[in-house]
Amino acid sequence: MSEHQPPVTPCSEPVPDRIDTTRPHPARVYDWFLGGKDNYPVDEELGRQIAGLSPDTKRIARHNRWFMHRAMRWLAGEAGIRQFLDIGSGIPTEPNLHQIVQGTAPDARVVYVDNDPIVLAHAEALLSGTADGVTAYLDADVREPERILRLAADVIDFDRPVALSLIALLHFVGDGDGDGDGAGRSAGAYALVERLVERLPAGSFLVLSQLTGDFDPESVEKGVASYAAGGVTLVPRSRRGVGRFFDGLEVVEPGLVQVVDWHPELSLGDLPVETRPVPIYGAVARKP
Numbered sequence: 001m002s003e004h005q006p007p008v009t010p011c012s013e014p015v016p017d018r019i020d021t022t023r024p025h026p027a028r029v030y031d032w033f034l035g036g037k038d039n040y041p042v043d044e045e046l047g048r049q050i051a052g053l054s055p056d057t058k059r060i061a062r063h064n065r066w067f068m069h070r071a072m073r074w075l076a077g078e079a080g081i082r083q084f085l086d087i088g089s090g091i092p093t094e095p096n097l098h099q100i101v102q103g104t105a106p107d108a109r110v111v112y113v114d115n116d117p118i119v120l121a122h123a124e125a126l127l128s129g130t131a132d133g134v135t136a137y138l139d140a141d142v143r144e145p146e147r148i149l150r151l152a153a154d155v156i157d158f159d160r161p162v163a164l165s166l167i168a169l170l171h172f173v174g175d176g177d178g179d180g181d182g183a184g185r186s187a188g189a190y191a192l193v194e195r196l197v198e199r200l201p202a203g204s205f206l207v208l209s210q211l212t213g214d215f216d217p218e219s220v221e222k223g224v225a226s227y228a229a230g231g232v233t234l235v236p237r238s239r240r241g242v243g244r245f246f247d248g249l250e251v252v253e254p255g256l257v258q259v260v261d262w263h264p265e266l267s268l269g270d271l272p273v274e275t276r277p278v279p280i281y282g283a284v285a286r287k288p
Contacts, residue, residue, distance in 0.1 A: 023042060067280075074263060134155055143192065161201060168209050170237075171210050
């Protein structure tokens, strides 16, 4: 492996026996929604249940993915960001984040973070970036913000601007989930984001997308129940609730919107005209 492609970090050494094929995993269910092959029958079963409740599920997953594409093009292009920390990266579906940003900025440095061994099995693909850039993968959970930041510092210079990517992740983190503070209390999704953003220098960006029940609460609640039956937490949030993640940041235009409405002009032909709501909010915000 070249000096531009560091090996998977020690915390990410393969551990195949950790793969639990008896319970669905959000990354693998999402892979099924996107038409991927890296999922198990238990993931497909849950995916089909959810798709049966809402036939738009696969369409919504694609729009979330396309939002990521456009946001990363903007960050690597107009915003000039060269360092990216993608937590909850999921199973790589081309083009993946590093391919988007290194296509614009070949020297971009990308650290992927996920906690599913199936994603770890794809680390080699995740690490195949440009010769001038760096890509790396950490096997870690969003509920371990200090550990993520410590390990990512081997690749990312936290004295220079960073784009923190939390795409379709936080609706799997409840308001009381997370690692404890040593006093028996646990940090929820808002506190976890606050910890991560606090470490970023001025000029950094947060890009985030989150499921909402604002447009079709009945279908979303059925989805919540289906995920719960599979042992997975799903927490839709209102527009106001999603907006809380950006407290203290400068949200760039067009603001917090349905993902389909975020800079559609940055699409490379993959964004159809939509007349139906896409129940995922997304935004990009700058740390002043």
